[in-house]
Amino acid sequence: MSFVPGQPVTAVVERIEIQKLSQGPNLVLGFCIGGGIDQDPGQNPFSDDKADKGIYVTRVSPGGPADVAGLKIGDKIMQVNGWDMTVVTHDQARKKLTKKNEHVVRLLVTRKTLEEAVKQSMSRPGPS
Amino acid sequence: MSQPFLQWVDGKGIPDICYIIYFLLDGPRWIQRHRHTFEEQNGIGDALSFGTLHSCIQVDASSAGARRVAFKPDCRRLSDSTGLLSRPIDRTSLHETALTVWPPPFQRSSKRRGCVAMDTESTYSGYSYYSGRSRGSHRHGERSRDRHKSRSKDSRSEKSVTINTPPAEPLLGDSSVRGEQVQDDNWGETTTAITGTSEHSLSQEDIVRITKDLEDSVGLNCRRYLTRILAVILGVLVLLTPLAFLVLPHLLWPDKLQKCGTACEGLYISIAFKLLILLLAVWGLFFRPPRASLPRVFAFRALLSVLVLLFVISYWLFYAVRILEAQDADYQGIVQYAVSLVDALLFIHYLAVVLLELRQLQPCFSVCVTRSTDGETRHYNLGQLSIQQAALAIIEHYYSDFPVHNPALLSASKSRAAKHLAGLKVYNVDGPGPGNNPAAGLAHSQSRAMIAAAARRRDTSHNELYYEEAEHERRVRKRKARLVVAVEEAFTHIKRMQEEEQKKSPGDVMDPREAAQAIFPSMARALQKYLRTTKQQHCHSMESIQQHLAFCITNNMTPKAFLESYLTPGPTLQYSRDRWLARQWTLISEASVTSGLRDGTVFLLKCVDFSLVIAAKKIPFVQMSEEYIDPKSHKFVLRLQSETSV
Numbered sequence: 039m040s041f042v043p044g045q046p047v048t049a050v051v052e053r054i055e056i057q058k059l060s061q062g063p064n065l066v067l068g069f070c071i072g073g074g075i076d077q078d079p080g081q082n083p084f085s086d087d088k089a090d091k092g093i094y095v096t097r098v099s100p101g102g103p104a105d106v107a108g109l110k111i112g113d114k115i116m117q118v119n120g121w122d123m124t125v126v127t128h129d130q131a132r133k134k135l136t137k138k139n140e141h142v143v144r145l146l147v148t149r150k151t152l153e154e155a156v157k158q159s160m161s162r163p164g165p166s
Numbered sequence: 167m168s169q170p171f172l173q174w175v176d177g178k179g180i181p182d183i184c185y186i187i188y189f190l191l192d193g194p195r196w197i198q199r200h201r202h203t204f205e206e207q208n209g210i211g212d213a214l215s216f217g218t219l220h221s222c223i224q225v226d227a228s229s230a231g232a233r234r235v236a237f238k239p240d241c242r243r244l245s246d247s248t249g250l251l252s253r254p255i256d257r258t259s260l261h262e263t264a265l266t267v268w269p270p271p272f273q274r275s276s277k278r279r280g281c282v283a284m285d286t287e288s289t290y291s292g293y294s295y296y297s298g299r300s301r302g303s304h305r306h307g308e309r310s311r312d313r314h315k316s317r318s319k320d321s322r323s324e325k326s327v328t329i330n331t332p333p334a335e336p337l338l339g340d341s342s343v344r345g346e347q348v349q350d351d352n353w354g355e356t357t358t359a360i361t362g363t364s365e366h367s368l369s370q371e372d373i374v375r376i377t378k379d380l381e382d383s384v385g386l387n388c389r390r391y392l393t394r395i396l397a398v399i400l401g402v403l404v405l406l407t408p409l410a411f412l413v414l415p416h417l418l419w420p421d422k423l424q425k426c427g428t429a430c431e432g433l434y435i436s437i438a439f440k441l442l443i444l445l446l447a448v449w450g451l452f453f454r455p456p457r458a459s460l461p462r463v464f465a466f467r468a469l470l471s472v473l474v475l476l477f478v479i480s481y482w483l484f485y486a487v488r489i490l491e492a493q494d495a496d497y498q499g500i501v502q503y504a505v506s507l508v509d510a511l512l513f514i515h516y517l518a519v520v521l522l523e524l525r526q527l528q529p530c531f532s533v534c535v536t537r538s539t540d541g542e543t544r545h546y547n548l549g550q551l552s553i554q555q556a557a558l559a560i561i562e563h564y565y566s567d568f569p570v571h572n573p574a575l576l577s578a579s580k581s582r583a584a585k586h587l588a589g590l591k592v593y594n595v596d597g598p599g600p601g602n603n604p605a606a607g608l609a610h611s612q613s614r615a616m617i618a619a620a621a622r623r624r625d626t627s628h629n630e631l632y633y634e635e636a637e638h639e640r641r642v643r644k645r646k647a648r649l650v651v652a653v654e655e656a657f658t659h660i661k662r663m664q665e666e667e668q669k670k671s672p673g674d675v676m677d678p679r680e681a682a683q684a685i686f687p688s689m690a691r692a693l694q695k696y697l698r699t700t701k702q703q704h705c706h707s708m709e710s711i712q713q714h715l716a717f718c719i720t721n722n723m724t725p726k727a728f729l730e731s732y733l734t735p736g737p738t739l740q741y742s743r744d745r746w747l748a749r750q751w752t753l754i755s756e757a758s759v760t761s762g763l764r765d766g767t768v769f770l771l772k773c774v775d776f777s778l779v780i781a782a783k784k785i786p787f788v789q790m791s792e793e794y795i796d797p798k799s800h801k802f803v804l805r806l807q808s809e810t811s812v
Contacts, residue, residue, distance in 0.1 A: 070811040077808060096809050128808060135812040 047124060050153050051116055051146040056107040058141050067135060067143065068102020069095050069109055074128030084112035086150065092116075093123045093131045095147070113147040120144075390459055400471055401448060404511060407478055408437060411485060411504040419493045426498040433501045440508045447515050451522070457562070460554045461753060465760045466521045474514055481507050526551050531763050531782045535560055539576055539776040542568055547785070554759040557771055560780060561751060569735040571747050571776055574701035578634075582627060586620070638699075645696045646733065652692035653725040656685040660719065682716035693732065702735065705745050748773045 058065040073082055075091045084094045095113040098105050115123045118134045126134070135143060412434075415423055489500060529547035533556065536543045544567050548556055594612070660681050676684065693711065697703040718728040731740065738746050753759060754777075755769035765784035770777050 067812045070809045072809045097811070128810065132810045132812060 049114075049116060049148040050156050051148045052108075052152060054104075054107050054109055054145045054147055056103050056109065056143050056145065058143065059103045065136070065138065065141065066102070067104050068099045069104040070097035071115070071128075071131055071135070072096040074131055075125055076127045076129075085114070090114075091125075093126065093128075109145070109147065110149060113149050115145055115147050117146040118143055390456070393463075396471070397452060400474060401452075404448075404474060404478060405441065405445065407481065408441065408504040408508050411507065412437070412501060414490065415494075415497060415500055418490070419495075422493060422495045423497045424495050426501070430498055430501050433498075433505050437501075437505055437508055440505075440512060444508065444512055444515060447512075451515070451518060458558050460558065460759075462554060462758075462760050464555075465552065470514070470518050470521065474511070477510065477514065478507075525549070526555070530785060531556075531765075532785055533560065533763075533780055533782045535564070536779045536781075537568065537571070537776055538779055539571065539573075544568065548763065548782075550762055552760050552762055553755055553757065553767065553769055554753060556763050556782070557751075557753050557759075557769065557780070560778070561771065564748070564778065565739045566737050568738060570705060570738045570741055570745065572701060572705070572735060573747070573775060574704070582631070585627065642696075642699050645692070645699050649689070649692040649696045650725070650729065652689040653729055656689045657725045657728075659685050659688070662722070678716040678720045679712075681719055682712050686712055686715060697732065702732070705735070705741055706732065710742065747775050750774065 056067055058067055060066075071093050073079070073085075073090075073092055073094045077091065079085065079091045080088050082088070082090070082094060084096070085092070093115045095104075095109060095111055095115065098109055098111050115131070117123055118131075119140065121134045123131055123134070485503070488494070489503075494500065526549035528549050530550050531548050533546050533548055534543060535546065544563070546560065546563055548559060551559065660676075663675065690708075694703065697706060714731065715728060738748060743749075750773065752772040753769065754772055757764075757767065757769075763782050765782065767782040769780055771780065772778075
């Protein structure tokens with residue numbers, strides 16, 4: 039998941055669709071994010087490359103909409119509803135996720151297990 | 167109600183207990199009323215007989231329009247400088263306080279009467295100038311007392327002043343009094359005619375000087391001495407009663423008495439020590455130098471003395487009936503009876519300590535004290551006090567907290583106010599209509615027209631005020647800089663001499679006063695100019711400045727410390743007594759002054775030049791709850807990054 043400056047970022051992503059749950063006046067998704075270009079990337083426990091300033095999922099509340107949709111802790115969010123999440127500040131990321139007039143968020147997330155799974159399936163000899 | 171009182175004093179009739187209590191609670195007014203009534207009814211009296219009591223005349227304007235003259239003797243005139251006078255007033259009379267009018271009615275009344283009484287008239291009226299200022303309240307007190315006694319001797323309405331013929335002129339009698347009562351529409355014309363034609367007219371300084379002399383002299387202070395004497399009598403009675411109980415059986419039936427041995431002697435010792443403790447306690451609590459003379463009797467003290475009196479009387483009654491008459495032989499019982507009396511007295515003394523001292527310590531009210539002339543405000547916490555005690559506490563705080571009253575600082579706002587009013591004049595073009603334009607409606611429309619015109623007029627007085635204040639500020643700072651430099655330079659000219667130098671050169675050695683006098687001239691001019699700019703020059707005399715300088719030199723103070731007392735106006739106590747402008751206080755209250763403070767109580771403490779407005783507010787009841795936090799529950803985690811939950 040590391041990126042080489044100057045080269046486009048490539049990653050294996052999973053598409054996750056979360057329905058927002060309305061709790062009183064708010065719409066909640068049921069997870070917490072951390073990171074951003076204005077944060078300290080060295081403190082991120084979920085990233086491999088400690089220079090990675092992306093948005094990561096730090097907590098998923100059990101039974102919440104994110105958990106139901108399959109979001110896992112430690113996921114890096116690449117896109118939200120088409121908006122890029124790799125080079126955003128923490129607050130911009132929060133705003134993109136908590137738009138009041140959207141009831142569904144479609145995330146593109148990536149995690150290490152995805153890449154390994156793809157590598158494994160590629161290295162395994164295909165059924166033929 | 168006044169009739170029975172007179173009978174008592176004349177020696178006929180039995181004193182009525184209610185009148186005695188009433189007398190205690192409102193004594194001085196009874197004295198005044200009695201003297202006045204008595205002498206009037208008996209036709210004696212003359213100005214000189216009241217001279218020692220320093221009578222004063224009230225000349226007040228009543229709302230009915232008639233000008234009346236009241237006259238009454240006043241023994242409280244001779245109280246000391248912190249004497250408080252109270253008057254309960256009702257709402258209708260509040261506005262009348264401000265309407266005390268002096269010279270015009272004075273002149274008019276002197277014209278009215280014949281030439282025979284001219285000089286005595288003017289003497290009284292001269293007094294009225296001063297008395298009207300500071301005793302404007304007597305009239306009201308008189309009126310409320312009159313209501314109680316329902317005396318119809320004076321023909322007066324609810325709102326007007328009592329009319330009393332001054333006993334100095336029995337010759338003129340009825341004609342002048344009747345003349346007085348007729349409303350005079352032309353009084354304006356007659357006032358201009360007579361000024362200073364009488365031989366004995368007093369000027370303002372004379373009146374002030376006379377008042378000061380009387381204040382300083384230890385004159386009759388009937389109420390205070392009476393209270394003291396009563397207290398001493400009660401104390402002696404209380405002390406001698408147990409001893410009398412013990413001694414009387416030995417005197418009256420010594421042979422019948424049983425011998426009682428060591429038990430009695432033990433009781434003797436206990437009585438002796440308890441009496442000693444009681445004596446010391448009473449001396450400590452009650453015989454302290456009084457701080458002030460309050461207008462009304464202190465309710466709790468009166469209650470306690472009545473209680474003690476009743477108590478001792480009941481013990482005597484029991485003793486007389488059961489022991490003296492029966493000639494009881496059991497001496498030990500008698501001794502124990504005396505011991506029980508002393509114990510009960512000690513408990514009453516404990517009650518006295520609680521009621522008089524402890525109850526008012528816990529702060530219960532927050533009072534806001536504002537000076538009416540310049541708005542200086544302070545807040546104090548007081549306990550459950552009566553209004554007169556609260557007033558006393560506030561006055562004591564006033565002397566040490568409030569900056570001294572400086573009338574020179576108020577002239578600017580007064581001149582501005584005069585300029586506001588002087589701009590417009592209202593003329594009534596139509597003239598007085600035949601009854602369809604009542605005076606009130608006319609005045610109302612006039613004032614409305616004035617307000618509207620003033621609002622429309624483009625007023626630039628705010629501009630002047632701004633620039634004037636900026637200019638004054640600049641001037642003060644300039645003078646202050648010059649002053650500081652001059653004082654610092656002056657202080658460098660003298661130096662404290664050390665011990666060894668003293669032996670070497672004994673010439674030209676000065677003590678602090680001489681040193682102060684030596685360096686004073688170099689800073690005198692700068693200091694005087696500064697004091698003039700800040701309008702404080704009347705507060706400090708040259709003598710006082712030199713004294714202060716000597717004081718600072720003696721105590722090794724720096725020039726800055728010396729200047730501190732001149733740069734800012736200090737509390738009233740710092741200045742000499744004649745600069746206080748605040749010595750005679752009048753308590754003005756709608757509620758009775760012996761009633762306690764309550765939330766929303768408002769009363770005034772009036773001085774000659776200004777008044778203090780006091781408003782009390784209750785300190786709120788505090789509802790406090792507790793929350794327990796387990797010390798083990800303080801756990802922390804590191805926050806790795808800022809996290810937001812979505």
